[in-house]
Amino acid sequence: MKANFSPKKILNNIQDYFIEISMTKFVIYMVLIAWASTTILPLLWVANNSFRTTTQIVDAPFSLPDSFDLANYINASERINILNSYKNSLIMSGTTVLLVLLFGGMAGYVMARFKFRFQNFINKMIVVALMIPAFVTVVPVYEIFIKMGIVNTYLALILPHTAGNLVFATMMLSAYMSSVSTEIEEAALLDGANRWQIFTRIFVPISRPAFATVGIFTFLWSYNDLFSALVFVPNKSVQPITVLLNQVKSQYGTDLGLQATAVIVTVIPVLLVYIILQKHIIKGLTQGAVKG
Amino acid sequence: MLLTFSLEVETIKFKNDNKVIFFFLLPALLFWSIFLFYPIIRSLYKTFFFTVHNINPEFIGFGNYIKLLTDPVVWLATKNTFIFMIAAVIFQVGLGVLLAIFVDLIRYGKNFFRTTFFFPIVLSAASLGLLFRLLYNYDAGLLNSILEALNFEPVLWLDAAKALAMVMIPTIWQYVGFYFVIILTALTKIPNSLYEVAKIEGASTFQRITKITLPLIFQDIRVCIVLAITGTLKVFDMVWVITAGGPFDSSQVLGTYMYSTVFQRRLFGYGSTIAIFIIILGVIVTTLTNKFIGNRDVTID
């Protein structure tokens, strides 16, 4: 205990704290906690089910497990080689993220900072691209891949995922870059920097939060895409982890406990990626750089 | 995008800029052409054929388009999709903006909320759909057990009158976190110094939000609106798992109708026609939205 301990000081601190948490703050916290409970409970429900059998889930869908039975996890690890599938997922989705950030950053920069002839046309095309359903692209792309002989390789998922996610990336990054102040850019140009240098040395660092966000969602969408995985990489040794979700069901019945386990097993890496990347969504990078 | 630029951000022009523009856009354009636009053009071609299982196409001219215009389910699904769209823009984007601003305002627990709000997005529609089916189930569902415990009559949650609302709730709820993260990212652009100035001048929290925050993230909200509109036009998996569009197509949206046409009825030509219809609707609606919202570029001095 420190020598300068004084009960009065602590009381004052507590009092200050409560004054600071005004009525507004109280309401804000209530809203946030209410929403958080709607988002946490479903995940807990799934996690809970991953320790239960189908019979238990069917008989009492919302009860706690009797014990932490790892049977479903053991079962899941026998269904597929989980570590190998994680590796496949990380290689494919990781490469997709890097390609999307690079090409999306370049396209976003141009769309945000230049005015040119086909810009409006490209903008319209982006809206069209946002709405193209997977079933439209899957057949022609599969035919191309068969001709190129890259079915059952990592590229068979990386290429279409890169194309698909570049759309959102370009939108998001150009929106962010468009608010960067022109003064910095002009100063750099007068210093003799070329466009590539301006892009990599000014726009990339300033837009770090937007790159992080694009990285998060690109990873998520590429990682979760079961449909493409089942079509483009049928070979089990190349398949990503999300295919586990296809393995838990059949007309003989869905193993609900195993399904929950598969969800937890697939979700963990995405949550880790989110937790790591969201640290970059912070203020301060742009102080003074954004046109106010 | 489409919405987000204003002329004033354009940089100084140089002679070789056209080359720069070309090379910076080239990779993205190549990817899009091969993996998105080539397939959609092939699809457009397919809309003139009657084809089952994607084999033995039979040319039928505008047959699929005539069928589309006279198909009552298409119009019901379009109506439902528009209701869905309005709700998505108001609640999904609205809640996303609200929650992001709130999290930006608080000091304690920021990371906790940032993490937990993201949870629903990572869960597959199959598992969330199962959850909601277990909530809505008439004989064994959680909602009806609560009602029974309180001595109320059980409710048929998924009847023709309520089914659309019942599938909208989880779909909209699931993706609030997406808009939350986008707006959170946008908020990083606003320097804290601006807020400090406002505080010194005695602005309330409410004024701070309406006078500083909202105008500065206006462009990003527009991006969210475009994403919500296009996203709703594609909405499919959660609806499919919970009601598959029923009963009597009352919760049918364009995304589910397209899916069942292609994957269940195996009518590839007609399914492609619905896809083209969705894209045309999307372009029209986003263009109108742009016109309607207008271009309000705000600068603060």
Added chain:
Amino acid sequence: MKKSMIFVLAMLLVLSVGAVNAGAVELRVYSMFSGADPASGVYEELIEEFKAEHPEVKIIDESATLDESVKVRIENDFASGNEPDITMYFTDSQAKPIVESGRVTPLNDILANNPDWKAGFLPSVLEQVRYSDGNIYALPITGFYEGLIVNLDLFEKYDVKIPETREDLFNAVETFRTNDIVPMAAGLGMTPHYNIEHSILKVGGAAAHDAGIADGINPMWIEGLNHMKELYDADAFQKDTLTQDWSGARQLFKQGKAAMLVEGSWAIADAQNEGANRVTIVPYPKVGENGNQTDLIAGFTSGMYLSKEAYNNEKKQDVVVELLKHLTNKEAIKKIAEANGGLPAADVTPAGLSKPYQDGLEMFKNADHVSLPIDAQIQRPAWQTLVDGVAYIVSGRRSAENILEEVRKIELQTK
């Protein structure tokens, strides 16, 4: 940071192109025995056995639960010449894109040259998987039967007779309803398939059921569909049946909240809910004059296809035929039938089956006539139109005639 990122990217790209292998003979196999399928273990053992006997052969197993995306992949594999060497797929109307791609070998001669192998199959089963052009393209392994799965505990508790007639059925419905038990769990909204088939079969008889719709609307089909409406009006199904599929129906049955379930042999193990329910399977009751009490929906609608490319490839021919034989010989069929409780395609008696499965086999043997499901006879677009129409029919929003006219129109257009 930038440099390291480009380095990582380069590394990943190099890795991506990897995964290419060189070997002697490579065989690609697709089967539905994967994941939650009860026969997946046996199938994997069979593959391992083959690998041990043939170390020079590398087998790429592309098995997956056959959902809509996998169907798209397989249809396109055949359309684009990327088909696996051996593919397990349907032999009913869904076989069309596979067989008509011209990329599968007729197996008639191969079987004729291997009399032992051919003798393993029941001749009647081989007839069932024969394609409309007269050739056999697929070798069956197990089949299925459908019927009325009943919860014996509930029937005994409320002293209800297991229904054999229309009257029995409606009495059972009434008794269970008054006792707050759902009489018949069904997913009429999304998967009314089995209810449609049995209603038409047991109202109109096998000839009507098997008539198809292209030649005209059989009046028995209208009556059959109206039988479903009568049940619906008598409150026979759970209240939310119009927004449910088989999994929702089965869940209710598993919980012991429903007394009857129209399903196939594949559902029996699941319906028992790990022994919590005592169940058996019986023929759906004879509910119309033309129906016959013992008639069943049953048969073989899947099999192993051999790719023409593999068979005509000198390097592959012997081993691929060897593998096909290994997967479809008498012993393999027996093992798979024991695992999944299905009907064996060979003249074998699966051992170790539980009571309901024994009841099922008995029921199958006693049938006067078995029909393949309706969707083996009408095309997919028409069948799905009928499936989607059921909710409209039972709720009285559209008449059975009206829906069937639409079904017929699309059937004629498809043919």
